Every structure is written in C-alpha cells, then in structure tokens.
Amino acid sequence: MLRISKLTDYAIVVMVELGESPGAVLSAQALAERSHLELPTVSKVLKLLARHGLVRSYRGAHGGYRVTRPTAEISVAEIIGAIEGPIAMTECSVEVGLCSQEHVCGLRSNWQRISAAVARAMEEVSLAEMSRPARPSEPGLRIATLNA
Amino acid sequence: MLRISKLTDYAIVVMVELGESPGAVLSAQALAERSHLELPTVSKVLKLLARHGLVRSYRGAHGGYRVTRPTAEISVAEIIGAIEGPIAMTECSVEVGLCSQEHVCGLRSNWQRISAAVARAMEEVSLAEMSRPARPSEPGLRIATLNA
DNA sequence: GCCATATAGTACCATATTAGTCCTGTTTCA
DNA sequence: TGAAACAGGACTAATATGGTACTATATGGC
Numbered sequence: 586m587l588r589i590s591k592l593t594d595y596a597i598v599v600m601v602e603l604g605e606s607p608g609a610v611l612s613a614q615a616l617a618e619r620s621h622l623e624l625p626t627v628s629k630v631l632k633l634l635a636r637h638g639l640v641r642s643y644r645g646a647h648g649g650y651r652v653t654r655p656t657a658e659i660s661v662a663e664i665i666g667a668i669e670g671p672i673a674m675t676e677c678s679v680e681v682g683l684c685s686q687e688h689v690c691g692l693r694s695n696w697q698r699i700s701a702a703v704a705r706a707m708e709e710v711s712l713a714e715m716s717r718p719a720r721p722s723e724p725g726l727r728i729a730t731l732n733a
Numbered sequence: 734m735l736r737i738s739k740l741t742d743y744a745i746v747v748m749v750e751l752g753e754s755p756g757a758v759l760s761a762q763a764l765a766e767r768s769h770l771e772l773p774t775v776s777k778v779l780k781l782l783a784r785h786g787l788v789r790s791y792r793g794a795h796g797g798y799r800v801t802r803p804t805a806e807i808s809v810a811e812i813i814g815a816i817e818g819p820i821a822m823t824e825c826s827v828e829v830g831l832c833s834q835e836h837v838c839g840l841r842s843n844w845q846r847i848s849a850a851v852a853r854a855m856e857e858v859s860l861a862e863m864s865r866p867a868r869p870s871e872p873g874l875r876i877a878t879l880n881a
Numbered sequence: 882g883c884c885a886t887a888t889a890g891t892a893c894c895a896t897a898t899t900a901g902t903c904c905t906g907t908t909t910c911a
Numbered sequence: 912t913g914a915a916a917c918a919g920g921a922c923t924a925a926t927a928t929g930g931t932a933c934t935a936t937a938t939g940g941c
Contacts, residue, residue, distance in 0.1 A: 586817030587851065589735060591929070594823055597840065612887065621837050625931055632889065645938020646886045661847075669734030675742055689769050692745065694867040699809075699858060703735065703851055710847060719842040739900070760916065773902055780918065793909020794915040882941100889936075899926075907918075 593668040595622055596630045600664055601716050603640060604656035612649040630668070637667035661715060662707035672704040741816040743770055744778045748812055749864050751788060752804035760797040778816070785815035804864060810855035820852040 602619045603611060611619075617627040631650055635642040639659060640650045652659065665672060677684040677693040678700040687693060750767045751759060759767075765775040779798055783790040787807065788798045800807065813820060825832040825841040826848040835841060 587735065587737060587813065587820045587822065587848075588824075589822050590927095598834075598838065601840070614887085621834055623930075626929080628888080629930080635888085642888060643938080644886095644888045644936075646940070648887045648938070650888090665735065672735050674735065674737050676736075686746075686769060690746065691866060692749070692863060695858075695863050698867045699854070700735075702854060706847070706850060706854075710843075715840060715843050718839060719846045738898095762916085771901075774900075776917080777901080783917085790917060791909085792907075792915095792917045795910065796908080796916045798917090884941090885939090887936100887938080889934100891933085891935100893930105893932080895928100895930085897926100897928075900924085902921100902923075904921085905919090907916100909914100909916085911912100911914090 587674075589665060590669055592626075592630060593665055595620070595626060596634060596664050596668050597661065597712075597715060598622070599627055599630055600634070600639070600652070600656075600659070600712055603650060603652050604659070604712050604716060607652055607655065610643050610647070610649040610651050615649070634664070634667055637663070639663060639667055656712040656716060659712040660708045661710040661712070662704055664712070665707060672707060673700045674703070675700070737813060738817055740774075740778060740781075741813055743768070743774060744782060744812050744816050745809065745860075745863060746770070747775055747778055748782070748787070748800070748804075748807070748860055751798060751800050752807070752860050752864060755800055755803065758791050758795070758797040758799050763797070782812070782815055785811070787811060787815055804860040807860040808856045809858040809860070809863060810852055812860070813855060820855060821848045822851070823848070 598620050599616055599622070602616055613628045613631055614624055616631070617624040620627060631640060631642070634640045635650065638653060641653050642648070642650050662672065671679055673679045673696075675684070675692075675696045677687060677690070678696045681687065681693075684690070684693075746768050747764055747770070750764055761776045761779055762772055764779070765772040768775060779788060779790070782788045783798065786801060789801050790796070790798050810820060819827055821827045821844075823832070823840075823844045825835060825838070826844045829835065829841075832838070832841075
C-alpha cells in the first residue's frame, strides 16, 4: 500500500509519452492510443496537468498538448501534486486544524517531517529519469531519516 | 495525498501508547481510553499488530497486550506493513504480473526503486522517535534519489 | 461565415475500498 | 463456573475513486 492513485499513475505514463516528443502537439486521442489508455481518462488527466501548468494546451482543430519544460526539469512530485494535491502521509501533515485529535496526539511534527522527506525525494526524480528503466546496477534511492 | 490509511494512523498512536509502558500488559479497553479512540477500532488494530508479532497478546481475565521489543527497535515501516501490507507506490512495485500494462509500460523498475527508497526511509524511523515531537532544529528526513 | 475538431469545465454515477461494528468462540483467572 | 478479555470472521455503512457524459468555448480550414 501507500499507493499513488491510478489517475496519478496514468498521468505519469501520459507525461512520459508527451515527453518523448517535446516539440509536437499531441491530441488527447493520440496520447490515449500511445498510452494504451481510454480517451476520457487521458483527457481528464491532461486537463488537470494543464491547469497546473505542466502541459500547455491548444484548443480547436489540430489542437492538443505539449510539455512546457524539458523532461529533465519536471519532477514526479509535481505530477503527483497536480493530480492528488500536496504529498502528505496524514491529514495533520497538510496543515493545523485538520485532525480533531491534534491536541492529544503529538505525532504531527513527526508526520510532517516524514511527509516532507518523501516529497523531497519525489522532487528529485525527474520525468526524464522515469522515461528510461532504472538500471539494476544503479544504486537505489536513499531516504535519510529523522536523525540524518 | 499519498496517505497512510486511518487504521495505520491509529496503529501508530496505539503503539506509541503501548510503548510508553513497555513492561505492562494493557487491555484494548485501556488503550482505547488512552488513545481517545473507539474500542472496536483499537481492538481491530491490535489483532493485526499481534498477528504480525509487533505486540504480544494475553488472553483471559487481566489479559491485554504489550510490545514485544523496545520501541527503539520497532520501525514505522513494520507497523505500516502490518496494517497495509508491503509499502509500494504502484501495483507493479509489489511483484510482476499485477498490472495488465506491464509489457507496454516500462515504468515498473523506476517505481520499484522509488517504493524501496520510501520503505527504507520508514524503516529508519523508530517508534521511539515517533513518541517524542521532532524538534524544529532537527534536520528533516532526506531521501536520496535515483542518482544518489 | 460555417463546420469540423479539439479542449475546458462540471456534474454525475457506479464501483471499490475503507472504516467501523458486531457476533461467536476460546482462553485465562479468581 | 463465571467474568474478563482476546481471536477470527462477517457484515454494514461511509467515503473515495474511477470512469463517463454533457455543455460550452476556442481554433483552423474551406
């Protein structure tokens, strides 16, 4: 568990696909075919990505989408953020007052710190890196913890 | 988003509470009161934790639960794992064959690497650390990424 | 100017997951 | 032997998610 949502998953796939042709304007239809996903789903994802400025949309005939930045400058965190909102492991990591137990719990500061660390990790993974398989030889991601 | 489930959240709270009295055997009822949670919920969580060996249960009158190890030796990852199963950001990070798009996707190796990194981070946060508020001065968690 | 194409926004429904509760059975202690 | 307490599983209700559809708006070509 600790899953990203399916929509987010699709968003990454679509962004990878878009990133393959940085200059071209691709329609939602074309992207759906290339991604092996349904058009309405791809469409929904693209709207969210456009609203957050990760892709630029072109309306009308011959319209479509293209990435606004080189894939090396787009992070996985941004894509997750566009679809799901802020990366936070618990309600209370987002902001104060969201959890009714806040005054008796005391875990908030730790959850905030953990969430921030995970967010930072996702920020350091670019779309360009996602586009090519991780080599087995490559050292894995390392996440420094509370004491680091 | 990227949330842990509420049940997992409760599990951490309950474990923190149990960890405060390492020797004592506390009933689900007592833990529910101390945690400000409902008994059935606390009960459910404790059963899962017991099944995974994180707490030892004692049945019968004066029964209850106690932690099986010092809190410094119990990781947040273990608790998440007990309630939610393996830490994985996507279906495909768990094992091959879970995602129908596997042969056309190519993102699997990267998701596995990212999931592993997040899991490792959670393994490095102990219940003892969760029990006391993170000091603001404390450097945050850092998660090294694909290139690190 | 008009029509075809394509995205924007929103609202909706169906389904899956999660949370929460309850019941029945078993164990232990007094 | 009875009360206290956990084990396991089944069930219900609430929520979240995924997926779809509809209307409006913009663009480009004939």
